[in-house]
Amino acid sequence: MKSSPWWKQATIYQIYPRSFFDSNGDGEGDLPGIISKLEYVQELGVDAIWLSPFYTSPNKDGGYDVADPRDVDPRFGNLDDAKKLIQVAHSLGLKVIVDVVPNHFSDQHIWFQQALRAKRGSAERARFHFYDANEDGTPPNNWISLFGGPSWTQVEDGQYYLHLFDSSQPDLNWDNPEVASDYEVTLRFWLDLGVDGFRIDVAHGLVKENLLTNHPDPQGISDALRLDVSMDPEIRYALLPTVPYFDRQGVHEIYRKWRKLFDSYKDRDIMAVAEAWVHPPINSTRYVRSDELHQVFNFDLLDAPFKSDFLYEVVNRSIELMDSVGALPTWALSNHDSPRVASRIGEVQARALALFVLALPGSCYVFAGQELGLPDGEIPDSSRQDPIYIRTKGVQKGRDGARVPLPWSGETAPFGFTTGKPWLPLTDKWKELTVEKQSVDPKSTLNLFRTALKLRADHLIDQGSIRWLESPEHGSKSSSLLGVRRGNVSIYMNLSDSAAEVEITGKLLTVSAGIVDSRDGKVTIPPISTVWVHH
Numbered sequence: 001m002k003s004s005p006w007w008k009q010a011t012i013y014q015i016y017p018r019s020f021f022d023s024n025g026d027g028e029g030d031l032p033g034i035i036s037k038l039e040y041v042q043e044l045g046v047d048a049i050w051l052s053p054f055y056t057s058p059n060k061d062g063g064y065d066v067a068d069p070r071d072v073d074p075r076f077g078n079l080d081d082a083k084k085l086i087q088v089a090h091s092l093g094l095k096v097i098v099d100v101v102p103n104h105f106s107d108q109h110i111w112f113q114q115a116l117r118a119k120r121g122s123a124e125r126a127r128f129h130f131y132d133a134n135e136d137g138t139p140p141n142n143w144i145s146l147f148g149g150p151s152w153t154q155v156e157d158g159q160y161y162l163h164l165f166d167s168s169q170p171d172l173n174w175d176n177p178e179v180a181s182d183y184e185v186t187l188r189f190w191l192d193l194g195v196d197g198f199r200i201d202v203a204h205g206l207v208k209e210n211l212l213t214n215h216p217d218p219q220g221i222s223d224a225l226r227l228d229v230s231m232d233p234e235i236r237y238a239l240l241p242t243v244p245y246f247d248r249q250g251v252h253e254i255y256r257k258w259r260k261l262f263d264s265y266k267d268r269d270i271m272a273v274a275e276a277w278v279h280p281p282i283n284s285t286r287y288v289r290s291d292e293l294h295q296v297f298n299f300d301l302l303d304a305p306f307k308s309d310f311l312y313e314v315v316n317r318s319i320e321l322m323d324s325v326g327a328l329p330t331w332a333l334s335n336h337d338s339p340r341v342a343s344r345i346g347e348v349q350a351r352a353l354a355l356f357v358l359a360l361p362g363s364c365y366v367f368a369g370q371e372l373g374l375p376d377g378e379i380p381d382s383s384r385q386d387p388i389y390i391r392t393k394g395v396q397k398g399r400d401g402a403r404v405p406l407p408w409s410g411e412t413a414p415f416g417f418t419t420g421k422p423w424l425p426l427t428d429k430w431k432e433l434t435v436e437k438q439s440v441d442p443k444s445t446l447n448l449f450r451t452a453l454k455l456r457a458d459h460l461i462d463q464g465s466i467r468w469l470e471s472p473e474h475g476s477k478s479s480s481l482l483g484v485r486r487g488n489v490s491i492y493m494n495l496s497d498s499a500a501e502v503e504i505t506g507k508l509l510t511v512s513a514g515i516v517d518s519r520d521g522k523v524t525i526p527p528i529s530t531v532w533v534h535h
């Protein structure tokens with residue numbers, strides 16, 4: 001059964017176009033490549049695809065530096081390819097979500113090129129955040145870019161422009177009505193082409209406050225925003241709400257207007273999901289108020305350890321939080337910005353966690369390659385391309401590891417991804433992980449996902465919420481077992497490396513690893529494994 005509306009409990013497959021499938025041998029994935037693999041995606045059993053940016057871009061930040069948001073970069077194909085992709089996806093029953101990047105443009109966007117040529121104080125500069133230097137020549141404030149280094153870059157006449165990310169990604173000035181109306185043109189452009197929704201990049205960042213004021217602890221907020229910097233949680237949680245460029249009230253006005261635009265496409269069930277890193281967590285619910293967006297990403301599992309008390313907390317809190325505004329949570333174990341889950345917590349653990357999460361209420365985002373159990377790629381520093389690596393002069397390795405192209409077939413790298421040289425190297429160690437190999441192995445991670453997604457649709461969607469059976473606060477088992485009941489299915493995840501026994505009767509639907517022993521009203525769950533049992 002499908003959920004209603006379609007997005008509410010959808011499984012959404014994130015495709016990073018550059019890394020999916022290369023149709024023309026230039027070493028980079030493209031739209032025709034994606035079209036040729038849509039049947040594979042459909043067979044997986046997902047409801048929708050989310051395409052990371054494929055727009056015209058100098059590609060300084062993997063396409064999140066958009067030079068024309070209403071056209072396709074020639075590296076990926078052209079607008080006809082985009083139209084065809086949407087049509088073919090729809091004919092296969094897949095919805096299509098595209099990324100929009102409203103916080104910034106590329107410095108190659110015509111507006112920014114015009115701004116560079118225009119005078120200080122001009123209408124062209126007012127589309128971005130251009131300010132004069134301080135008297136001593138320093139930038140207007142002390143903010144640090146999320147990619148390292150100052151948030152300001154100086155232009156020839158001495159003014160500075162703001163960029164929260166790379167210097168090639170100037171931030172748009174959302175106080176300027178021209179910016180808002182141009183963005184509406186972009187949204188309509190893609191909706192008229194047939195897309196079903198949007199993933200909104202840096203959705204919490206569009207409005208800035210105190211632009212000309214120094215922050216008392218710029219390094220502190222910069223560290224607090226980074227998942228890879230460890231920090232006393234109290235210090236982190238005290239710093240985060242003081243970030244003057246994130247989660248300001250003004251962003252909600254923008255999404256209220258967008259919602260009206262989406263709803264004007266009657267009967268289309270257009271949806272939008274916000275990429276919003278906010279603190280305290282309750283703030284995330286504001287993005288999904290009934291007159292705003294439909295979903296907000298929940299990033300809590302992206303860096304969660306494989307520990308029952310931690311996972312219990314996250315699952316419970318996420319469900320309760322969204323319930324407070326009548327929404328359902330979203331779940332993601334991997335994306336193009338974070339280490340792949342199989343590398344972070346281990347391959348078997350990642351299978352167990354995926355099977356647990358796929359049973360939960362809400363929408364699940366699956367990052368392409370996750371269904372193959374791919375680890376992060378092994379990348380020599382000389383091949384790295386992420387601006388984070390470049391701007392921090394190698395201090396931070398960046399996100400290329402998660403972006404290595406997918407292995408499709410054959411015995412050696414690049415495993416059918418391209419006939420040319422892949423833009424990031426694949427390793428021969430992935431021989432057993434190809435789609436070709438995994439398709440014919442009933443025990444593969446790929447077949448686990450296929451089975452789980454089918455069972456999820458048949459038995460879990462529209463079954464309401466969960467009831468805890470085992471957790472650090474429920475049931476009688478040790479702290480290494482999590483169990484929930486949803487509808488007629490009991491789901492148990494055994495996090496320990498020894499088998500766990502639970503008293504249940506029913507039919508085993510699936511298991512993430514190992515062999516389940518079930519007799520006399522008892523089920524023995526293999527170590528580091530999740531089972532679904534139907535009653």
Ligand code: NOJ
Pocket residue numbers: 061062064065101165201202275336337
């Ligand atoms: C979030 C995107 O997911 C990331 O890849 C990008 O670098 C930043 N936003 C800037 O657009």
